[in-house]
Amino acid sequence: MAEAKLLSGNDACVQGALAAGVRFFAGYPITPSTEIANAFARELPGRGGIFMQMEDEIASMGAIIGASCTGTKAVTATSGPGFSLMQENIGYAAVAEIPCVIINVMRYGPSTGLPTSPSQGDFMQTRWGPHGDHPVIVIAPYTAREAYRETGRAVNLSERYRVPVIVLMDEILGHLRERVEFRDEDLVQEINRKGPDPDSTFLPYEYTEDGVPPFANFGTGYRYHITGLIHDETGFPTNNPVEVDRIMRRVNEKIELHRRDIARTQFVEVDDADILVVAFGSVARSAHEAVRTLRQEGKAVGMVRPVTVWPFPDEDIRKAAAGKKAVIVPEMNLGQMVREVERVVAGTVPVHALNRIDGLLITPQEMRDLIEDIQ
């Protein structure tokens, strides 16, 4: 492959989604994700796909779920205010197990906030936005190249596990343009959802070994029912406590069951490090730079970067943090991921939060300053 392109993070998401077979996009204009809609509007009609500008983000989320019901890979993109509006339908996709991908290019909030300034304030919302216990996968790229590859992977994971997958970008990542040199490992392989077995009776929410029921696309001869009411394996509503408990455990646990396939964590000079930085998204770019320069100066600093941020990589963080002098968690919020890190290391290592909420990126120097203070 080894083809070089100048791509923004937002454009890279679109290219990755297209490579994974996405043929439907519905969205509503919002800074700083709008370029994603613009690019899909340009790209989809010539590829047998449909671009739809809906009346709001609620409708956009509904439309991609509808599109997915017919077997079409579907994406929407938004930012904070729109992402908040999407939550009910994201919960629907989670419980009805409809594959779909939501790209959330984070901006400073709450409310209208700072529309063109970055933030990582949606970290917890991506996990807990919809009401009720529900499964979700969240992936946070940190370069344009990764935005391409990980958006493709997001589409594939949503198809394989019948779950909404959120690609968690931020304003910096969405708008920066960088030279992307695609290599063979960036190639996005298309994965399609598992269909019904024609030789056996179709149960829309069957209990299978892998915890993922087969999906019958609308219009393929399987007439069945999809609902956001809690349902049994036939797909029809149930109040039976035994059935309710059984299906909701399966729906939530399927993510844990496939954690190894879903997880992706980057380790940078972790083994001999005294101090560990845990960072994701654009903040991890600064962290990476801080680690590089500190290493040049002979300081034992490493970084762990969750690429798949939800499910949170408990084991990866626990192992990486074991025996370290300190763990630093820089975030462009008042401390969200740090709570997960604290939970995981459970008091065995001191955890320091480094937070910035002025709408600017945490710089490598700020991290260096904190690391030097601790040392």
Place this chain on the structure above:
Amino acid sequence: MGKKRFNVTVDRTICKACGICVAFCPMSVFTTDHDDKAVVSAPERCTGCRQCELLCPDFCITVVQVEETADG
């Protein structure tokens, strides 16, 4: 040619006793029982307008035309 005859039945197991058929049958074919459920009391009056079939929200009424035999 004789008058057309109809067989009217009410599925009592699914009748919810709403009284719509009783109120709207133009020929007063229906009455109600002790549970207020519909009873076909005068099937011979039925003219086959099917108003009861159309307006029964629970689909418990069927109106079937009785086949006339050759000798009437």
Place this chain on the structure above:
Amino acid sequence: MGELHEKYLRMNKMPHIWCAGCGNGIIMGAFITAIDRLGYDKDEVAAVSGIGCSGRITGYLDFNTIHTTHGRALAFATGIKLTKPRLKVFVFMGDGDAVAIGGNHLIHACRRNLDMTAVIFNNHIYGMTGGQFSPTTFKNKSATTAPYGTTDPDFDIAQLCIGAGATYVARGTSYHARLLTDLIVKGAEHPGFSVIEVITHCPVNFGRRNNFESPAQMLLWQKEHGVAARKAKAMPLEDMEGKFTIGELYRSTEIPEYLEEYGRVIQAANEEKQP
């Protein structure tokens, strides 16, 4: 139950959950009669519904069915229709569903003119939650959220849809069940977005609070207040006071169907791709 019910309903889900005398069952009967007349293959029909009593209809219909979120049925349906246009898409909503929480989706669906048929069950109340007033509850009615009578003016759903650009708009009632079937058939055959508003009744949460003694009395009200659109045109305005028109209210074939129009976009995109 007859052959029609056995053919188009999920018989193992019967009897339905609707209350005694509820209009929803009548509408469902009229709908399957329309489908039978249209001769659609069951595998090629998608039925989409929102939340509320009316939303439960999709559980009973033996098609590709999806019971979506409150107010959003049209959004889901849009995604279905756009990505599998050969499916015949019917969208079922209640009055609160369609014109309160889903009002924005309704007007934009009207404007786009995508070939789907919306059937709106207008019983003038939120039934499932226990009788709160809706955007179509008339003034001075009693509701659990209006114990001293409603003050809000009400929406005329059909007029709203005409105003928003729907290309086929009709109004029926659950009393005029034969007419309703005709209107659904015509709406489905119309190439574009069609709306069938159905004036129906909630005997439990509207009727009992508003001096209707029985479901039959509510049907009688529909019979007496629904005036055929053609007849209404010739009537003096004051005679229509408190009444409503039924039948086909608006039809236009001048506005292109959405996917037809989208074909131009596809063509332009393909032309640009040529060297």
